[in-house]
Amino acid sequence: MSTIAAISTAPGIGGIGIIRMSGEDTFKILNKIFKPKNPVNIDEVKGYTIKYGYIVNNNEVIDEVLVSFFRAPNSYTTENLCEISSHGGVYIVRKILEACLENGANLAEPGEFTKRAFLNGRMDLSQAEAVIDVINSVSDKEAKTSIKQLEGVLSRQIKEIRDLLMSVMVNIEVSIDYPEYDVEEVTNKEAYSTLEEAYVKLEKLLKSFDNGKIIRNGIKVAIIGKPNAGKSSLLNSILKEERAIVTDIEGTTRDTIEEAITVSGIPIHIIDTAGIRKANNEVEKIGIEKSRKMAEEADLIIAIFDVSRPFDKEDEEILSLLKGKKSIILLNKIDLETDNETKQKIQEKIGDIELIEISAKESIGIENIYDRISKMFELNEISLEGDAIITNVRHKEIISKALQSTKNAMDAMKGYLPIDIIGVYIKEIMEELGKITGESVSGEIIKEIFSKFCLGK
Ligand code: GDP
Numbered sequence: 001m002s003t004i005a006a007i008s009t010a011p012g013i014g015g016i017g018i019i020r021m022s023g024e025d026t027f028k029i030l031n032k033i034f035k036p037k038n039p040v041n042i043d044e045v046k047g048y049t050i051k052y053g054y055i056v057n058n059n060e061v062i063d064e065v066l067v068s069f070f071r072a073p074n075s076y077t078t079e080n081l082c083e084i085s086s087h088g089g090v091y092i093v094r095k096i097l098e099a100c101l102e103n104g105a106n107l108a109e110p111g112e113f114t115k116r117a118f119l120n121g122r123m124d125l126s127q128a129e130a131v132i133d134v135i136n137s138v139s140d141k142e143a144k145t146s147i148k149q150l151e152g153v154l155s156r157q158i159k160e161i162r163d164l165l166m167s168v169m170v171n172i173e174v175s176i177d178y179p180e181y182d183v184e185e186v187t188n189k190e191a192y193s194t195l196e197e198a199y200v201k202l203e204k205l206l207k208s209f210d211n212g213k214i215i216r217n218g219i220k221v222a223i224i225g226k227p228n229a230g231k232s233s234l235l236n237s238i239l240k241e242e243r244a245i246v247t248d249i250e251g252t253t254r255d256t257i258e259e260a261i262t263v264s265g266i267p268i269h270i271i272d273t274a275g276i277r278k279a280n281n282e283v284e285k286i287g288i289e290k291s292r293k294m295a296e297e298a299d300l301i302i303a304i305f306d307v308s309r310p311f312d313k314e315d316e317e318i319l320s321l322l323k324g325k326k327s328i329i330l331l332n333k334i335d336l337e338t339d340n341e342t343k344q345k346i347q348e349k350i351g352d353i354e355l356i357e358i359s360a361k362e363s364i365g366i367e368n369i370y371d372r373i374s375k376m377f378e379l380n381e382i383s384l385e386g387d388a389i390i391t392n393v394r395h396k397e398i399i400s401k402a403l404q405s406t407k408n409a410m411d412a413m414k415g416y417l418p419i420d421i422i423g424v425y426i427k428e429i430m431e432e433l434g435k436i437t438g439e440s441v442s443g444e445i446i447k448e449i450f451s452k453f454c455l456g457k
Contacts, residue, residue, distance in 0.1 A: 001079070001116065003029060004108035005100035007093045008456030014088035019096045020456055022113055025104055026080040027069075033057050033099045034067055034084075047071030055084065057099035063092050077116040111453025115446070118438060125438025125449070126154045129392060132453050133216075140265040141215045144384050145391055154388040154395070157205065158433050164198045165426050172423045191422070192413050195406060198429075202403045205390055209399075211382045212391035218260065218267030219377060222294045224321060225304035226314035230332040233360035234304060235259065235270060238369075263370050264379035271298065292321065300373065301327040304360075308336040311345040319349055328356060328372050335359040394449075395436055402432040 003023025009016070021029065031042045036053035045051060047070050055062045068083040075081035086092050101107060109115075111132075118128040130149035137143035148154075168191040223231045239259055260269050271294050295301055303318050305311075322329075329350060331343060334357045347355060356372065358365035374380060390396055409425035434440030 003105045004112055004116075005029075005097060005105035006108035006112070006456040007097050008083070009088065009093065011090060013090070017086050017088045017093035017096075018456075019084040019086065019093055019100065020081065020108075020113065021084070021100055021105055022075070022077045022079045022081040022108075022116065023105070024080060026082055029100060029103045029105055030067065030082055032103045033096075034065075036067075045069045047074050055086065055096050055099060057095070057102065062095045062099060063087055065096070073120075073122075076122075077113050078120040078122045079116065108456065109450075110455050111450035111457055114453060114457055115450045118446075123150075124152075124155050125441060125446070126158070126392075126395070126436050127152055128438075129394075129449060130154075131457065133391065135454065135457065138260075139215075139218070139262055139267045141382065141384060142267075142391075145212070145215050145389050148384065149388065149391075154390070155437055157201070157388050158436050161198050161201050162430055162433055164194050164201075165430055168194050169423065169426050169430075172419050172426070175419055176423070188413060188419070192410065195410050195413070195426075199403065199406045199410065202399055202406060205388065206396065206399045206403060208387065209390045209396045212389045212396075214266060214377060214379075215382065215389065216391040218269050219299045219373070220269050220271065220297065221300045221302055221373075222271045222298035223302045223304060224295055224318055225332075226306075226312075226318060229304045229306045230360040231304055234302075234330070234332070234358070234366075237360050237363045237366055238270065240363075264374050264382075266377070266379050266382070268373065295321045295325070299326065300376070301325050302330060302369070303327055304330045304332050305342065305346055306333050307331045307338040307342050307357075308333045309342065310339055311342040315342075315346070316349075319346070322350075326376060327353075328369060328376075329353060330369070331355050331357045332360050334364065335362045398432050398435050402429045405429045405432065 001023055003021060003025040005019060005021040008018045008020045027042050027045075033055050034042065034051075034053055035056050036042075036051045038052075040051065048068075050066050050068050052066055053064075055065050063086045066085045068085070070076070070081040070083075072078060072080045084096055086096055097107075114123075114128050114131050117123050118125060127150050130146050133146035134143060134150060137146055171191055223234060225231050238261060260267050262268065301322055303322055305315055305318070329346065331338075331346070343355075356365060356368050358369070360366075390399065405425050405428045409422050409429070412422050412425060431440050435445070438446070
C-alpha cells in the first residue's frame with residue numbers, strides 16, 4: 001500500500017498541529033525532510049520514541065517539531081507511522097504536509113488511516129465505526145458507549161452468536177453428509193434450542209437500540225405555551241444565561257431556539273417554540289405551524305401555563321397538543337397571586353398527571369423538571385455495564401434482518417422442512433452478522449462508512 005499523509009488536527013488556529021504519515025516509505029520520506037537536533041539514523045529509531053528537530057524542505061526551515069515514531073506492526077494502522085507535532089495554525093501544518101507530499105507521500109482520503117487499521121486486521125468494522133462515534137460524542141454516556149464498542153464489546157457479542165450458529169451448521173452438515181447415521185432427530189432438537197439462544201441474544205441487542213438512540217440523539221424537548229406564559233424565561237432559567245430574549249411583547253419568539261443541556265449524562269435538546277395562538281399575519285402563522293410541527297416531532301413536550309391568569313381557549317389548545325405524547329405540565333408564576341380556578345381546570349383536563357409548580361423568573365422548582373425527565377425516560381437505568389448497546393442504525397438494520405432469518409429457521413424446523421433449507425437460513429444469518437464485523441461486507445459499503453470520517457483519522 002502507498003504511503004499516505006494528512007493533517008490530523010482540526011483546521012484553524014491552535015497550540016499544536018499534527019501531521020500524520022503511514023505506510024512503507026514513511027521513514028524514507030521522513031529522512032528527507034526531518035533534521036533531528038541530535039543527529040540519529042532515522043532508520044534505527046525505535047517505535048514509541050519521540051525525536052526533536054526541524055522540518056526542512058527545499059533548504060527552507062519550516063518549523064521546529066517533535067516527531068513520534070511508530071514501527072510496524074505496533075501502530076494505529078499496523079504500518080510504519082509517524083506523527084509530526086508542529087506549531088498550530090493553518091499555514092505551518094499545510095507546509096509540512098506539502099513537504100511530505102513532495103517527497104513521495106499521497107494525500108490520505110478521509111478515514112484512510114482507520115480504514116487501513118481495519119483492512120490490516122487491527123480492528124473489525126464495528127470497532128472502526130466506533131472510532132468516528134468516539135470523535136463525535138457530545139455527552140458522557142455517548143462517549144462511554146462508543147469506547148466500549150471500540151474495545152470490542154459488540155464484536156464479542158456478535159462472535160458469540162456466530163459461534164452458536166456455527167455449531168448448528170456443523171451438526172446440519174454432518175447430517176447432510178452422513179444421512180446413514182440418522183442423526184437428524186437429535187440434531188433438530190439441539191439445533192432448535194441453540195437457535196433459540198441466538199434469537200434471545202439478537203433480540204436483546206435489538207432492544208438495546210432504544211436506549212442507544214437516547215444515548216446517541218438525546219431527548220428532543222419542545223416547550224409550548226401561550227404567549228407570555230413564560231417559555232423563554234423557563235429556557236433562560238434552565239440555561240442560566242440570557243440567550244433567549246425575554247420580552248413582554250407577545251409573539252416575538254417567531255422563530256425557534258434550540259439549546260442542549262445534560263441530564264444524567266444524556267443530552268437534552270430543548271426547543272423553544274413560538275407562542276401558539278390565532279395567527280394574525282403570515283410570519284406569525286409560520287411560527288405557529290412550526291410549533292405544532294415541533295410538538296409532533298418532540299420526544300417530550302413541556303407545556304407551560306401561567307397560573308396568574310385565567311385559563312382560556314389558548315391554554316386549551318395547548319393541552320390538545322399533548323394527546324398521545326409524553327409530557328410534563330408546568331404551572332408557572334407561582335411567585336405571583338395564583339388563579340386557583342386555572343389550576344383546577346388544568347388538573348381536571350389532564351386527569352391524574354402530577355403538575356409541577358415553578359417560577360421561571362425566580363428559578364423555583366426547576367430541579368423538579370430534571371427529576372421528572374430522568375424518571376420518565378429511566379435515564380438512571382441506562383446502564384453502561386455489561387452488554388453492548390447498539391447506537392448505529394446500520395447495525396440495527398442488520399440485527400433486525402438476522403433476527404427475522406433466525407425466526408424463519410426456527411419456523412422451518414418446527415415445520416419439519418428439510419434440514420438443508422434450515423442450513424440456508426443459518427448461512428443467511430451468519431452473512432448478515434458478518435456485515436457488522438466486516439467479514440461479509442461489500443467494498444462499496446466500506447467506502448461509504450469511511451467517507452464519513454474526518455481527514456487525518
Ligand atoms: P413567552 O412568551 O412564553 O416566552 O414568555 P416570556 O418568558 O417572554 O415571559 C413573559 C413575561 O412573563 C415576562 O415579562 C417575564 O418576565 C414574565 N414571567 C415569566 N415567568 C415568570 C414568573 O415565574 N414569575 C413572574 N412574576 N413573571 C414571569
